[in-house]
Amino acid sequence: MKKLLRIFFLLILITGIQSNSNAAEKVEYLKTDWSFKGLFGKFDRAALQRGYQVYTEVCSSCHSMKYLSYRNLAEKGGPEFTEDQAKVIAASFEVKDGPNADGDMFTRPGKLSDKFVMPYENVKAAQAANGGAYPPDMSVLVKARGGGVDYIYSLLQGYEDPPVGVTLDDGVYYNKYMYGNKIKMSNQLSDGLVEYSDGTNATVEQMSKDVTTFLMWAAEPHLEARHQMGFKAIIYLIILTVLVYFSMKRIWSRIKTEV
Amino acid sequence: MSDHQYTPESKFGKWFNDRLPLLTLANHLTDYPTPKNLNYWWTFGGILTFCLITQIVTGLVLAMHYIAHADMAFDSVEHIMRDVNYGWLIRYIHANGASMFFLAVYIHIFRSLFYGSYKAPREIIWIIGIIIYLLMMAAAFMGYVLPWGQMSFWGATVITNLFSAIPLVGEGIVTWLWGGYSVDNPTLTRFFTLHYLIPFLILGLVVLHIWALHVPGNNNPVGIDIKKPSKDTVPFHPYIVIKDGFALLMFMIVFAFFVFYTPNILGHADNYIEADPLVTPAHIVPEWYLLPFYAILRSVPDKLLGVVAMLSAIFILAVLPWLDTSKIRSAVFRPLYRQFYWILVADVLILGYVGAMPAEGLYLLIARVATAYYFLHFLVILPVLGFKEKTLPIPLSITEPVLGGSPNLATAKNKESLKIK
């Protein structure tokens, strides 16, 4: 048993090295309670729905989410809009389809099976419209940043006046949490920017948290299923391990008497 | 393979076995006499077999959904993660499985180093093992390229560029590897093909590895030759099977924790950004299991010599049986070697750590010292130690210290390992 502990120790060491290497930035991020952390972590549905609203009303004018479909909004483990609500949401977008029988492209209202409509045709168009900086696709953004949700959450609230001595070019802004502190996205959130239908006060902090939660779900839509299955799998493994342990004791006891 | 006779009881069994001796093989495997004092460090062979099978099975499943095309690879991985039934589970098992595989193989290798399992008459087992390890690194590297994220792309660029260090033909070889003038679609499709092929090569080598093992039989913590079968051995089934099974389950608990609760901690965030040939990530870091070699590569200021040093660090292991001049196998009876062994372990961990850090300042200095020590250990310390070291008295059999009750270290060690059973 002592040796097994040693193995565990080694493992923790390795994980430590790895996570250390990932944390290239030594900035302390803002902290908040995320409901989806921990062994039983689940998404806060209301926060997901509000986060979707922030995304649609604020972010989606520049940032695409090309891996999400409208049907995802009604799926289990997500914002869990009802199917009818999701249909209404989908239909509120104009989707390009075709070619039709005449060979022409046409637009029609969105369906559940459609992907989220993108703000720009392609990366080049997005760059052209944003001073050369491509607003990254947000489908897996949370997983694509070292600091994860804490980083995104902090970044959204990290706009400050530049310290003395720092000069900023046109279209560049100062952000405490951005790598290199220079960011081409201006501060997008201000208190009361959106009007939440559930009456929640739309402070910058609240909107940051909601939209970050939404982005976490977007990046990891099966997180809840993963946590649930993980708990069951580990409990199962522990039970089997105990059974095998006693079986092993029994079997090996046969030769102890012979020796 | 085995010298003992086996005759199946049933008539059909005999008929079949005369034509294809599968039952003889099965009987050999179940009855295979194994030293009974093996400790838990010996369970990693079985764990590695599990890892290989897991990777092959989950890999086959992923290959049913993955698209090896530069324009579609990233999308197809997201499709697996989002839409394919249990796709997220299978991909996370495969991705973390690679790390677990390397974790197990490192423990397996360091167990061999501690107990001198690479020494005569087990050199061939050891060398096959090193080839398996090399193939594992190749498979892991190419597998990491397949999602076509930023780390995939730039990792592939950097690693393939290592070949450009070869004088005269280097550039030509790199272009040939790429199938173009940069890492691109042809590179991806060939990496996918090879990534699919290598595990089956490994599987074949594993069979040889075990075959070669079954000729002299297992080494053991005491490191002495034992008579087989005798009162020092137990049949592989059920004794070793159940013990390996127990250790495997412990291993699986750790594995499951990674898969279900921190599936991305061992990967790099940049690999969730689609490959962009115009932008290099700020820090290019290989997966953790390649970090020590990466540190060695970077610690040498010359391009060609850096590559040579890195490759030597691996190939030096292949000649280890001849570098170690000691007549005694197990470090249990080699007090000095034991200390150098732990220094080597620390040295490799340090190399791994600085490999993850930027190659500058203090980190670079540490990397250089650690690299120098790595080679010093194998090229100087080990050969000299074999002649100079005063070893402890070795017991005559693995049961002797217990029965005889001689008060040396071997007794204590051996008692401990017997207790675990």
Next chain:
Amino acid sequence: MSEKKTNRRDFLFTATYAVGAVGVGATIWPMIDQMNPDASVKALASTEVDVSAVNPGKTITVLWRGKPVFIRRRTQDEISEARSVKLEELKHPESDEDRAKNPEWLVMLGVCTHLGCVPLDQKGDYNGWFCPCHGSHYDISGRIRKGPAPTNMEIPKYEFVNANTIKIG
């Protein structure tokens, strides 16, 4: 060794085997289920087709769930022919009234029920469809009349969204 002790040992081993077997089963399932239609495939279950340009006596073929769907606008002659067939003459008795709710429009899966080939339009002995693979003849209602196919061609779930648009699925 007492008998009781033996029993307990047996129970321990049996329990270990049983629990282990459950785990193996639970592990195999995801590997099997991954080959079932995924979420994005299931989501594409319905297609809308504009049929305003289809003249009487013509068939259009559209793709639905990766299979051809025949949409035929039948002439009066064809309708009366389809409706006059006696059920006892049929290998797979189904009335045309059940197969085509709106008699002018026949919407059916264009897949031969024998081995899955696509039958040819306006061929065969019954003025309907003819499967070239193994010689099955279908009538103008898509019912099997001659040849190896066991059943009539399948009618998918569909509805008229408006006079000119059919939604299949």
